[in-house]
Amino acid sequence: MDKDNHSPPRPNGVNRGRRDFIVSALRSAVGVGLAATLLAVHQRRADALPASAIRPPGANADDNIFQGACIRCGLCVRDCPYDTLKLAQLGDPVATGTPYFEARTIPCEMCDDIPCLKACPTGALDPALKEIENARMGLAVLIDQEACIAFQGLRCEVCFNVCPVRGEAITLDMRHNPRSGKHALFIPVVHSDACTGCGKCEQACILEEAAIKVLPLKLAKGALGAHYRLGWQQKARAGEALVTPDTPHQYNLPSGASYDHGGQGLMLDSPGDAEAPPFSSNPLDTLNRKGGI
Amino acid sequence: MKPGAHPGAEAIAAKGWLAAHRYLLWRRATQLGILGLFLLGPWFGWWLVKGNIASSLTLDALPLTDPLLIAQQFAAGHWPLTTALIGALIVLLFYLLVGGRVYCAWVCPINIVTDAAEWLRRRLKIRGQMRLSPHIRYWLLGAVILLPLATGALAWELVNPVTLVYRGLIFGMGVAWTVVIGLFLFDLLIGRRAWCGHLCPMGAFYGLLGEGALLRISATRRDRCDDCLDCFAVCPEQQVIRPSLKDADHTPVILAGHCTNCGRCIDVCARDVFRFTTRFSRTTFPPAEVEKPHQNPIHQQEVST
Numbered sequence: 001m002d003k004d005n006h007s008p009p010r011p012n013g014v015n016r017g018r019r020d021f022i023v024s025a026l027r028s029a030v031g032v033g034l035a036a037t038l039l040a041v042h043q044r045r046a047d048a049l050p051a052s053a054i055r056p057p058g059a060n061a062d063d064n065i066f067q068g069a070c071i072r073c074g075l076c077v078r079d080c081p082y083d084t085l086k087l088a089q090l091g092d093p094v095a096t097g098t099p100y101f102e103a104r105t106i107p108c109e110m111c112d113d114i115p116c117l118k119a120c121p122t123g124a125l126d127p128a129l130k131e132i133e134n135a136r137m138g139l140a141v142l143i144d145q146e147a148c149i150a151f152q153g154l155r156c157e158v159c160f161n162v163c164p165v166r167g168e169a170i171t172l173d174m175r176h177n178p179r180s181g182k183h184a185l186f187i188p189v190v191h192s193d194a195c196t197g198c199g200k201c202e203q204a205c206i207l208e209e210a211a212i213k214v215l216p217l218k219l220a221k222g223a224l225g226a227h228y229r230l231g232w233q234q235k236a237r238a239g240e241a242l243v244t245p246d247t248p249h250q251y252n253l254p255s256g257a258s259y260d261h262g263g264q265g266l267m268l269d270s271p272g273d274a275e276a277p278p279f280s281s282n283p284l285d286t287l288n289r290k291g292g293i
Numbered sequence: 294m295k296p297g298a299h300p301g302a303e304a305i306a307a308k309g310w311l312a313a314h315r316y317l318l319w320r321r322a323t324q325l326g327i328l329g330l331f332l333l334g335p336w337f338g339w340w341l342v343k344g345n346i347a348s349s350l351t352l353d354a355l356p357l358t359d360p361l362l363i364a365q366q367f368a369a370g371h372w373p374l375t376t377a378l379i380g381a382l383i384v385l386l387f388y389l390l391v392g393g394r395v396y397c398a399w400v401c402p403i404n405i406v407t408d409a410a411e412w413l414r415r416r417l418k419i420r421g422q423m424r425l426s427p428h429i430r431y432w433l434l435g436a437v438i439l440l441p442l443a444t445g446a447l448a449w450e451l452v453n454p455v456t457l458v459y460r461g462l463i464f465g466m467g468v469a470w471t472v473v474i475g476l477f478l479f480d481l482l483i484g485r486r487a488w489c490g491h492l493c494p495m496g497a498f499y500g501l502l503g504e505g506a507l508l509r510i511s512a513t514r515r516d517r518c519d520d521c522l523d524c525f526a527v528c529p530e531q532q533v534i535r536p537s538l539k540d541a542d543h544t545p546v547i548l549a550g551h552c553t554n555c556g557r558c559i560d561v562c563a564r565d566v567f568r569f570t571t572r573f574s575r576t577t578f579p580p581a582e583v584e585k586p587h588q589n590p591i592h593q594q595e596v597s598t
Contacts, residue, residue, distance in 0.1 A: 028429045036436040043440070043448035067446035068369030071362045071377070072456065073348035074464050078334070087460065089467025096451055096467075097347075097460050121348050121356055121377040122366065 043067075046095040049216050053093070053100040054197060056085055057108065057135035058117045058125035061217045063095075069124035072097030076116035076125060082109045085116060103199020103214040108137060110164050110198050133165060138197030139220035140170070140190045140212055148211035150187055153177045159188050159201035159212050168194035170201065188212065192221065254279060254289065299415070300526035301561035308563070316556030323399045331463045346400070346459040347450075348380060356380035359456075361437070361498045365449065369441035385502070391554065392509065393502030397489060398529070398555035402458050406473055407489045408529075410480035415526070423484040427532075430497035437494045454488075455495050486529055496551075503550035509572045510554060511546040512538045517564040524558035524567065534558065538566070546572055 047064040049055070056076055060066045076099050077085040084106045088094035099116075101108060110132045117125040129135060140159075142148060149156050163170045170188050177183040188201075190212075199214040235241050251259045256269040280286060304313040311318075331349070333339040342351045348358040358373075358380030366373050388396060397404055413419075440448040450456060454472045461469035480487050489496055512518070515538050524538075525531055533549035559567045 024426050025428075028426055028432045032429060032432040032436050035433070036440060039436075039440060039448050039452065040444050042451055043444040043446050046451055047446065064445045065371075068441055069366065069371040069373075071347045071358070071366065071447065072450055072460060073344040073358075074460065075344045075348065075350060077464070078340070078343045087464040089461065089465045089469070090457060090472070091468035095446075096457065119343075119350075120374075121350070121358060121380060122371070122373040123377075124371070127374065 049100075049218075050093040051213075051215050051219055052102050052104070053088075054103055054108075054138045054199060054214055054216065056080075056099050056101070056116045056125055057110075057114055057132060057137055057196070058120070058127070058129040059137070060124075060126070061136065063216070063218075066124060067095055067098060069122055070098050071122055071124070073121065074099070075119040075121060079115040079119035081111065081115065082106060084108050101199070103138075103197075103202040104210055105203075107199030107203045107214075108196075110135070110196060133194075133196060135196045135198075136217055138199070138214040138216050139192055140195050140197065140199075140201050140214050141220050142188055142190060142212045143215075144211040147207055147209070148188075149207075150185060153179060153183055153185055155186060156206060157186060157188065158204050158206055162200045162204040164198060164200060165194050165196065169196070252286075252289070254286075300523040303521060303523065303563040304561045306563070313560050316560050320399050320555060321405070324402065324405060327400055328402065328459075328462060335463060345456070345463050347456050348377060355383075357384055360385050361495060362447070362450070364438060364498075365441045365447050368438050369445055369447060388499060388502045389505055390507050392506035392552065393499035393504075394496060394530075394551060394553040395503075395506075395508075396499045397493075397496050398553035401455055401495075402462065403455050403473075403476060403493075404489065406477050407480045407486065410477045411486060411529075414481055414485060419481065421482060421484070423487065425484055425487055425491040427491050430492055430494055430500075433492060434494040434497040449494070453495070455493070490529055500551040503552065504548075506550070506554075507571050508554060509546050509548065509570060509574075510552060510556065510558065510567050511544075511570040511574060512566050513545055513568050513570065513574075514564070514566045515539075515545055518566050519564065521563070523561040523563075527557045527561050529553055529555065529557075544575065546570060546574060548572060 047067065049063045055063070055066060060069070072087065074087045074097075077087055084101045085099045086101065088096055088098050088100060090096050094100050112132060114129065114132050114135075117127065117129060120127075142159075145151050157172060160166070160170045160172050168191065170190050172186045173189045175185045175187055177185050197214050197217070201212045202210045202214050205212050231241075231243075249261070253259060258267045258269075259265065260267060301313055307313075330342045331345060333341055334343060342349055344350055346359065347362055348356070350356055356376045356379055358377045360381040363373055363377060363381040366377075437449040454476055457469050457472055458466075461467060476488050480489075484491070512534075518538060524534055528534055530549070530551040530553065533547050533552040536543040536549075537545050537547045554569075556569070559565075559569075
């Protein structure tokens with residue numbers, strides 16, 4: 001700024017050199033600010049992972065956090081022995097340069113030693129994950145019950161049989177087949193406490209378009225509000241009801257009759273009188289009875 | 294440079310074509326050689342080096358990581374593993390030794406693109422020059438660091454042409470070719486060295502590293518300079534030459550961090566004014582070898598002291 005002082009002061013007292021400097025700095029700041037804002041908006045869009053893209057094991061379920069930790073070097077891709085992982089290219093719907101796989105094409109084979117995670121130099125794939133069974137890359141969802149042939153009463157069970165956590169991540173639940181009236185439906189049911197999101201089921205689904213699909217956890221999971229308390233759970237935990245116990249239900253019954261819900265049903269004190277029903281033939285008697293509703 | 298001649302024509306006449314392109318050829322060989330090492334794996338299954346320019350693993354032992362990416366990770370609130378930290382430290386120390394923007398001139402793939410644009414610009418005599426301050430790159434560098442703070446993710450990596458193209462060459466380009474073409478046209482039509490010399494925040498970062506770099510170019514024989522301006526014409530950061538070449542009070546060593554150590558000035562100088570030295574070198578022209586005829590008075594004064 002020294003040389004600026006040599007330029008003659010303008011009549012209004014503003015040093016021309018200093019003014020040029022400020023204008024130039026402002027131009028840069030505004031231009032860069034605009035570009036940075038656009039980029040931030042672009043980043044927010046990139047945080048939304050497309051439903052078909054599954055992150056490698058150990059990646060944070062919040063893709064924004066993953067994109068703050070992954071430096072897009074591709075070392076996980078290189079150490080994946082099954083060519084499952086690929087790096088998103090410019091133009092793909094996944095954030096450029098980040099690793100992902102598509103379950104329908106090549107699912108994760110769930111290597112015991114998790115080589116992709118070991119290759120990660122930054123910890124974007126969290127080294128705290130030691131057992132691949134604890135990975136939660138996504139969650140399988142039987143998304144189309146209309147197309148799944150198990151719901152038609154056909155025996156398929158391919159997803160159940162290829163599941164690496166067999167019998168735990170997917171179970172077959174038997175239900176009545178109302179169409180035939182005498183057969184069973186074997187319905188695959190996914191359990192989020194065991195499903196790793198490897199995608200073997202989606203790949204193996206025999207349909208033209210898979211009825212069971214692995215979705216990113218954020219998309220697949222619902223969440224009960226934190227304020228919810230399920231009474232029967234609270235009761236089991238505390239050993240007793242935490243609120244005033246319900247008063248026994250009052251039934252509008254004639255004297256000598258009682259009712260046991262979920263038990264014996266209607267009970268009469270004098271079963272010998274069975275021929276003479278305790279109810280009057282005049283409905284007004286019932287309505288006017290003392291103790292009625 | 295004689296009117297109508299291209300910069301370096303004199304040097305070719307004096308030293309021969311090969312000697313007048315020595316560092317340029319070395320640079321291209323280094324740039325393509327490093328890229329070639331990365332491509333040995335995917336092309337031939339020979340995995341000497343894995344990863345890409347963002348982070349790599351050589352011979353399953355040597356980690357190298359871009360320190361600017363680590364800085365962005367810190368801003369995003371992620372503490373990287375030791376592997377990445379060691380990798381970044383090695384890279385930092387290396388560029389402190391050889392000059393920060395050696396990255397630009399000897400490694401970066403975009404350099405080949407923008408050098409080509411600049412060459413064509415000279416041949417086609419395109420004069421158009423958008424008013425761009427070379428300080429914009431520092432603003433951009435600030436934005437690159439602040440964006441992860443604001444968004445939580447490495448937002449710059451969504452568009453960073455350097456890593457985008459390098460990764461593309463190794464892992465698949467997608468539509469990254471449009472970035473290459475875009476940068477070429479930008480440098481060709483919008484302004485001389487518009488990207489590398491004004492905007493690129495990676496260049497800004499490595500330029501800051503270069504401020505303390507050990508390996509430097511020095512106008513050791515500035516007494517021989519005949520003001521042909523060839524070095525000035527080819528220099529990607531023209532402002533770095535003048536003080537060392539023309540200011541007698543200034544050390545002949547080019548200390549400016551933005552000197553990329555590309556060595557092109559050494560190539561095109563028919564009078565061997567420049568050579569590589571360390572930043573501590575105080576060697577100037579030995580008086581005994583001074584050639585008189587084309588000296589200007591200031592230089593002769595300097596010699597006599």
